[in-house]
Amino acid sequence: xxxxxxxxxxxxxxxxxxxxxxxxxxxxxxxxxxxxxxxxxxxxxxxxxxxxxxxxxxxxxxxxxxxxxxxxxxxxxxxxxxxxxxxxxxxxxxxxxxxxxxxxxxxxxxxxxxxxxxxxxxxxxxxxxxxxxxxxxxxxxxxxxxxxxxxxxxxxxxxxxxxxxxxxxxxxxxxxxxxxxxxxxxxxxxxxxxxxxxxxxxxxxxxxxxxxxxxxxxxxxxxxxxxxxxxxxxxxxxxxxxxxxxxxxxx
Amino acid sequence: xxxxxxxxxxxxxxxxxxxxxxxxxxxxxxxxxxxxxxxxxxxxxxxxxxxxxxxxxxxxxxxxxxxxxxxxxxxxxxxxxxxxxxxxxxxxxxxxxxxxxxxxxxxxxxxxxxxxxxxxxxxxxxxxxxxxxxxxxxxxxxxxxxxxxxxxxxxxxxxxxxxxxxxxxxxxxxxxxxxxxxxxxxxxxxxxxxxxxxxxxxxxxxxxxxxxxxxxxxxxxxxxxxxxxxxxxxxxxxxxxxxxxxxxxxxxxxxxxxxxxxxxxxxxxxxxxxxxxxxxxxxxxxxxxxxxxxxxxxxxxxxxxxxxxxxxxxxxxxxxxxxxxxxxxxxxxxxxxxxxxxxxxxxxxxxxxxxxxxxxxxxxxxxxxxxxxxxxxxxxxxxxxxxxxxxxxxxxxxxxxxxxxxxxxxxxxxxxxxxxxxxxxxxx
Ligand SMILES: Nc1ncnc2c1ncn2[C@@H]1O[C@H](COP(=O)(O)OP(=O)(O)O)[C@@H](O)[C@H]1O
Ligand SMILES: [Mg+2]
Numbered sequence: 001x002x003x004x005x006x007x008x009x010x011x012x013x014x015x016x017x018x019x020x021x022x023x024x025x026x027x028x029x030x031x032x033x034x035x036x037x038x039x040x041x042x043x044x045x046x047x048x049x050x051x052x053x054x055x056x057x058x059x060x061x062x063x064x065x066x067x068x069x070x071x072x073x074x075x076x077x078x079x080x081x082x083x084x085x086x087x088x089x090x091x092x093x094x095x096x097x098x099x100x101x102x103x104x105x106x107x108x109x110x111x112x113x114x115x116x117x118x119x120x121x122x123x124x125x126x127x128x129x130x131x132x133x134x135x136x137x138x139x140x141x142x143x144x145x146x147x148x149x150x151x152x153x154x155x156x157x158x159x160x161x162x163x164x165x166x167x168x169x170x171x172x173x174x175x176x177x178x179x180x181x182x183x184x185x186x187x188x189x190x191x192x193x194x195x196x197x198x199x200x201x202x203x204x205x206x207x208x209x210x211x212x213x214x215x216x217x218x219x220x221x222x223x224x225x226x227x228x229x230x231x232x233x234x235x236x237x238x239x240x241x242x243x244x245x246x247x248x249x250x251x
Numbered sequence: 252x253x254x255x256x257x258x259x260x261x262x263x264x265x266x267x268x269x270x271x272x273x274x275x276x277x278x279x280x281x282x283x284x285x286x287x288x289x290x291x292x293x294x295x296x297x298x299x300x301x302x303x304x305x306x307x308x309x310x311x312x313x314x315x316x317x318x319x320x321x322x323x324x325x326x327x328x329x330x331x332x333x334x335x336x337x338x339x340x341x342x343x344x345x346x347x348x349x350x351x352x353x354x355x356x357x358x359x360x361x362x363x364x365x366x367x368x369x370x371x372x373x374x375x376x377x378x379x380x381x382x383x384x385x386x387x388x389x390x391x392x393x394x395x396x397x398x399x400x401x402x403x404x405x406x407x408x409x410x411x412x413x414x415x416x417x418x419x420x421x422x423x424x425x426x427x428x429x430x431x432x433x434x435x436x437x438x439x440x441x442x443x444x445x446x447x448x449x450x451x452x453x454x455x456x457x458x459x460x461x462x463x464x465x466x467x468x469x470x471x472x473x474x475x476x477x478x479x480x481x482x483x484x485x486x487x488x489x490x491x492x493x494x495x496x497x498x499x500x501x502x503x504x505x506x507x508x509x510x511x512x513x514x515x516x517x518x519x520x521x522x523x524x525x526x527x528x529x530x531x532x533x534x535x536x537x538x539x540x541x542x543x544x545x546x547x548x549x550x551x552x553x554x555x556x557x558x559x560x561x562x563x564x565x566x567x568x569x570x571x572x573x574x575x576x577x578x579x580x581x582x583x584x585x586x587x588x589x590x591x592x593x594x595x596x597x598x599x600x601x602x603x604x605x606x607x608x609x610x611x612x613x614x615x616x617x618x619x620x621x622x623x624x625x626x627x628x629x630x631x632x633x634x635x636x637x638x639x640x641x642x643x644x645x646x647x648x649x650x651x652x653x654x655x656x657x658x659x660x661x662x663x664x665x666x667x668x669x670x671x672x673x674x675x676x677x678x679x
Binding site for chain 1: 625626627628630631632633634635636637638639641645646648649650651652653
């Protein structure tokens, strides 16, 4: 599904290398987790995959189902099936959440040559999906993320993911700022989307989200590189011993 | 001295060859008084403080510059609304194209007819609010309008008026130089909605004097249309009574020069006055100026100014807004915001917000901002698959939304929103 090869990324504005050769291969239907200390480059990886400005790929490649991701505009990557649940979802005053969702869904359908969803069908689908994430009508009406609590913003990300039905979902610290109940809701939302043709890259700082979303593989990222990979037990190791041991071991 | 000379020359050049229109005795007197004001003040020049950001030269020139006709393939605005249509072509009333000047709760007449009647209520309003509005800042172009106008409508609302009155200003002659003057008198407890639409003329001088009596309500929604080379200077003078409502919204598309002055005087307690505007301009020859002056002279009143401008490819926006709270006008709630969205570095927004307060128990605030499209929001939309042009349009509409929300009538607001969406899609 997603092939990342020796990806090296620097900041455009300053001469600073952030990703120093990331290799990652995610097959269809699997869930990979990336853990790592703050500042290790996890968000940068998610931004570079989704096409945010400000980063320069100095070496390496990233492909989604064989197509060169790095050569596409952000909206093309989305249409190709990539989705990023933001660590810090953006507030958009003046744009209703519903309008935002419908615009996004229809934009993707259009770029795939599909017909736009009728207003009625769209509404029905949003309502059902919002309900399972405990997103009420008011949150759908309000401007995108404006005045949302941390947890509401994250649930709103998952709602977008559920509506857009991407193939490759990247979740950047979707657990941060969530209480236990909200985390369960989010995890259920993610688990409901798990399927053979859909892969996940779950970025998290803590192990606790992975109790709810069982990963197939866990990778540890430090200083711009994946320094260790393993099964779910690796997350437990982090939980019990912190990052220091692992980092010392690979140093 | 140089300024005085420049003013004198400008005024003389403009007035030479002009003669005052003839009408009933009261009308002749009103026009002569207005002309006296013009001569005393002199016409504005670009050296005047009040015209620091907007060059009035083409507005004071003896002749109007040509303005090509814009072929608009959109249907008439507000067509879905049942309204009384009054049509002016290049500033001249078109009886054929207009509805009958009659309606429920209302008396309407052509200005020309009112001004040739020996006795008419218009006598107490025509040029009266304009003359009051010359203090503390002079507005000579308004006085010139009062002196020279022959056409327009006078509207007296005596009850809750059934349907909105739509003044439709068509532009057919590339050289037209139109002067219109409208009066609206909202009697106590009465309510009326006035719509104004259309490009009007190559050069358009338009004045509206509005008296809102106690408990009355005046709603005003205006769209200044799309001809790229048109010029307009408009004035709205309103006197607002106790517990009454005055709400005015203007949307401006295109035009090389638009100066909209709005001068409100709140004289009765518990009154509410809102003035809002949005404009969209594309190109170095777009210049749009909102100049607002609100005087609070009563207790417990609220005024609100919300202005938003979208400027691209070197367009210029100007906002001069003042709230004057007189001594004794306690509990005044005055709010003012002016914002521009600059879609590139060549466009500019010049703002001069002012507060002058002589009462101690008031809450007044003002703010002014200029900014570009929020890059984070743009990326967020794109990451969801939205094309950048569509994303920019959506964000631009979102920026304008706060101004459009000032319109109470959702049907009218929706119509304007659709037009804006169309404009933004064509200019992305
Ligand atoms: N736009 C940016 N400007 C400056 N520094 C940045 C920027 N993006 C990332 N960085 C730096 O790159 C490093 C990695 O950041 P990030 O990818 O956010 O890490 P993580 O998500 O793992 O906490 C940090 O040192 C961070 O300060
Ligand atoms: Mg991060």
